[in-house]
Amino acid sequence: MKNLLKFILLVLVLSAGVSLLYDYQLRHGGLKLSPRATSEKYTLAETSTVDSKDIASLASLSNERRKLVAGVIPSVVSVKTTKKIPMRRQYGLDPFDFFRGNPRQFRGPADEAMVQNSLGSGVVVTNEGHIITNNHVVDQVDEIEVQMSDGRTEKARLIGADDRLDLAVLKVDGPGVKPLKLGDSDAVQAGDFVLAVGNPFGFEETVTDGIISSKGRPNRADGFGDFLQTNAAINPGNSGGPLINLRGEVIGINTAIISRSGGSQGIGFAIPSNTVRMALESLLKQGRIIRGYLGIETRPPDPRQPDLDNSGGVFVDSVLPESPAAAAQIKRGDVIEKFDGHSVKNITELRRLVSQVELNKKVDVQVQRNGKPLTVTAQIKEQPPNYQLAQVAPQPDQPKPQTPGGQDEDQSGAAGGALGSIEVRELTPQLAQSLGVPPSVRGVVVTRLGAENVSGGLRPGDVIEAVNQEPVASLRDYQQVIQSLDPNQPQVLSVCRQRSRSFVVVKPR
Numbered sequence: 001m002k003n004l005l006k007f008i009l010l011v012l013v014l015s016a017g018v019s020l021l022y023d024y025q026l027r028h029g030g031l032k033l034s035p036r037a038t039s040e041k042y043t044l045a046e047t048s049t050v051d052s053k054d055i056a057s058l059a060s061l062s063n064e065r066r067k068l069v070a071g072v073i074p075s076v077v078s079v080k081t082t083k084k085i086p087m088r089r090q091y092g093l094d095p096f097d098f099f100r101g102n103p104r105q106f107r108g109p110a111d112e113a114m115v116q117n118s119l120g121s122g123v124v125v126t127n128e129g130h131i132i133t134n135n136h137v138v139d140q141v142d143e144i145e146v147q148m149s150d151g152r153t154e155k156a157r158l159i160g161a162d163d164r165l166d167l168a169v170l171k172v173d174g175p176g177v178k179p180l181k182l183g184d185s186d187a188v189q190a191g192d193f194v195l196a197v198g199n200p201f202g203f204e205e206t207v208t209d210g211i212i213s214s215k216g217r218p219n220r221a222d223g224f225g226d227f228l229q230t231n232a233a234i235n236p237g238n239s240g241g242p243l244i245n246l247r248g249e250v251i252g253i254n255t256a257i258i259s260r261s262g263g264s265q266g267i268g269f270a271i272p273s274n275t276v277r278m279a280l281e282s283l284l285k286q287g288r289i290i291r292g293y294l295g296i297e298t299r300p301p302d303p304r305q306p307d308l309d310n311s312g313g314v315f316v317d318s319v320l321p322e323s324p325a326a327a328a329q330i331k332r333g334d335v336i337e338k339f340d341g342h343s344v345k346n347i348t349e350l351r352r353l354v355s356q357v358e359l360n361k362k363v364d365v366q367v368q369r370n371g372k373p374l375t376v377t378a379q380i381k382e383q384p385p386n387y388q389l390a391q392v393a394p395q396p397d398q399p400k401p402q403t404p405g406g407q408d409e410d411q412s413g414a415a416g417g418a419l420g421s422i423e424v425r426e427l428t429p430q431l432a433q434s435l436g437v438p439p440s441v442r443g444v445v446v447t448r449l450g451a452e453n454v455s456g457g458l459r460p461g462d463v464i465e466a467v468n469q470e471p472v473a474s475l476r477d478y479q480q481v482i483q484s485l486d487p488n489q490p491q492v493l494s495v496c497r498q499r500s501r502s503f504v505v506v507k508p509r
Contacts, residue, residue, distance in 0.1 A: 069195065069207050071248045074149045075180040078199040079120040079133050079156075079170070079240060081141040118498075121198035121241030122146060122170060123250055125280065129177045131170040132276060133240030134255055135161045136501045138168050140438040146172055149205060160283035163440065166255050166501070167271065167279050168240075180242065182280075183249030185272035188228060190214055196232040196254055196268070198241025208233040213267070216348050226348055227269035228252045234268035236500045243270040250276070258492075258503040269503070278356060292357050293383035295323020296330065298347055312345035313337045313368065328365060328378035337373075338366035354380065419467075419482055419491060419506060423448040426475045427463055435461050436498040442473040443496065458495065458504055465501075466494035 052059065120137030124130070131146060138144055144156040154172040161168035192212045200206050210232030230243060234254050243252035252270025259265045282289045297318040313335040319325045330336075336344050339353045340363040357363060357380045366375045424444040425431075431445060432438075443465040446458055464472060468491060472478040485491060490507045 065209075068244075068246070068248055069197075072180060072195070072197060072242070072244050073205055073207075074178045075124045076197045076205065076241060077122045077124065077131060077146040077148055078204045079122045079131075079137055080145045080147065081118045081120070081138055082143040082145075083118070083141045119199055119202050119237045120239045121237065121254070123197075123240075123242040123253070124177050124179045125182060125250065126179050127177070129172045129174070130159065130179075130280070130284070131156065131172065132242075132250075132253055132280065133168050133170060134253065134501075135163050135166045135168045136438070136496070137240045138170065139163070140440050144170060146170065147204065148174075148176075150176075160287060160289075162279060162283070162289045165271065165275065165279055165289065167253065167276060169280060169283050180244075181249045182273045182277050183245055183247065183251040185228065185251050185274045188212055188215060188245070188251050188272075193246055194230055194232055194251070195244040196230065196234055196238060196241065197244060198234075198238035198254065200233075200235035200237040202237060206238075216346070226272070226275075226351065227255070228272055230268050230270060231266045232268060233264040233266075235264050236262070238268075239500065249273075252276075256494075256501055256503050258505055260504070262497070262502070274352070275355070290359060291383040292354050292359060292380040293323070294325045294330075294350075294354055294378065294380075295320035296325045298350075312343065314344055314347055314350050316367075324378045324381050328376045330365065330367060330376060330378070331369065334367040334369050334374075336365060336367050338364070340364065419485070422446060422458065422506070424464065424475065424478060432463075435463070437463055437496050441465065441496050442471070444472055444475055444478045458493070458506065459497070461497070462504075463496040464493050465496055468492050469494070 118137070118141070120133055122131040122133035122137075125132050138158055138161065144158060145153055146156045147153050152174065154174045156170040156172050159169040159171050190212050194210060194212060196208045196210070198206060210230050212228055213231050214229040228243065228251065230252075232243070234257050238254050239256075241254050242250040243254055245251045251273045253273075253276055254268060254270045256269045257264060258267040258269075279289050296316050297320070298314050298316060316325075316330060316332055316334040316336065318332055319330055336350060338344060339350060340357060342349075342353055344350050344353065359382055360379060362377050362379045364375050365378050366373060368374070423446070425447050427437075427441070427443055427445050429439065432441060435445070441463055443463040446460055446462045446464065448460065449458060464478065466472060467478070467481045467485070470481045472481055490505050493504045493506060495502055495504050
């Protein structure tokens with residue numbers, strides 16, 4: 001009892017000491033909060049230090065940007081989705097659980113599901129109320145709502161979606177929708193001014209500006225050449241929102257970022273509007289995206305071969321059996337220089353040109369064979385399941401993917417290089433549910449990053465869906481892909497974190 005009284009007395013003495021010290025600082029310290037009997041005199045500036053005539057062009061530019069933003073905002077929507085996740089029902093109550101720190105509670109029928117909400121963006125593109133957004137924003141959800149710029153909230157129906165392009169088409173039936181025109185992404189050039197509009201982190205109608213940083217990088221094998229790159233700030237929640245040009249046209253749909261922090265670091269990517277237009281019309285007319293294909297494996301022309309004109313073109317490394325390329329008698333070693341009258345400078349252009357051709361249409365393909373020009377005719381067919389339009393073959397000095405032996409089926413470290421300290425495991429349905437990722441996501445889960453700072457923004461729990469655009473649907477796929485990586489080069493990972501997707505660059509140690 002005496003010790004308790006001493007402790008209480010000590011606390012009271014310390015409290016009094018702190019109060020006295022604080023009072024002393026108020027009276028004699030740096031705060032100087034002495035009361036005044038009269039108000040403090042002040043005078044605000046009445047004129048600007050800058051003559052408006054000297055910045056007339058800047059003022060005009062500001063007004064024009066206001067008009068541009070005001071014209072596009074009514075067509076951009078916030079996409080809000082709801083997903084119900086089943087929970088195990090608890091029966092009975094054990095009073096001893098309270099002492100074990102694990103109390104169980106009774107749950108009724110209404111408590112047997114946990115509601116998960118997600119945010120994204122979209123843009124109205126038809127007078128009938130069709131909205132373009134990303135597939136990963138609305139994938140495997142129970143309810144979709146869109147909020148208009150005037151505050152209205154409308155139920156939206158999913159018309160169609162494609163996970164490969166990461167595009168989805170929604171529809172609202174409410175009146176007063178204002179569509180934006182899909183522009184010509186082929187006419188876009190690096191340096192063009194653009195706006196990104198969307199719902200980042202739940203802040204509706206956020207507008208950021210920038211330029212087109214790059215477009216159509218030649219002969220990139222990882223798929224980045226198919227996107228428009230921009231430095232306009234794109235953050236989680238911007239997915240599905242439009243990239244706008246100076247004419248107020250949609251030239252892209254914002255879809256991913258490369259980031260080490262999870263937020264914008266000036267490298268964002270948008271799906272080109274011409275690709276969006278093709279997907280939209282195919283989904284609305286056919287109910288699915290119809291893809292044409294040639295059926296070739298390709299790599300860039302080898303500059304060491306003097307008999308080839310290396311000004312451009314796509315080198316045919318192999319021809320798939322029973323494909324349109326095989327029927328047209330395209331052969332290994334040919335260099336495709338023109339397709340349907342259009343020059344082909346790289347793989348990206350060839351992909352785009354083939355995808356835009358109507359099915360069963362016969363097109364002229366000009367190739368260079370043994371140093372001589374030759375024109376053949378190919379009849380474009382629909383791409384079979386699990387085929388790619390033009391696959392990129394490994395370079396001659398890179399090993400073919402091999403299946404490693406003796407690996408643990410549940411967890412594995414990478415085979416060295418940039419991924420050497422990252423450990424992953426198989427993504428199971430139960431694990432996907434606990435991580436909050438959509439059921440349709442396939443990949444491997446990051447379990448440990450290691451001591452080295454090579455993660456590049458990865459976190460435990462991230463799902464790696466692809467490495468350098470090579471899908472990794474399982475642990476075995478992941479192990480096969482990493483066997484062919486150059487350990488001295490950075491690797492680009494497609495990552496799903498809950499319901500948000502991004503690209504992460506992992507550099508070697």
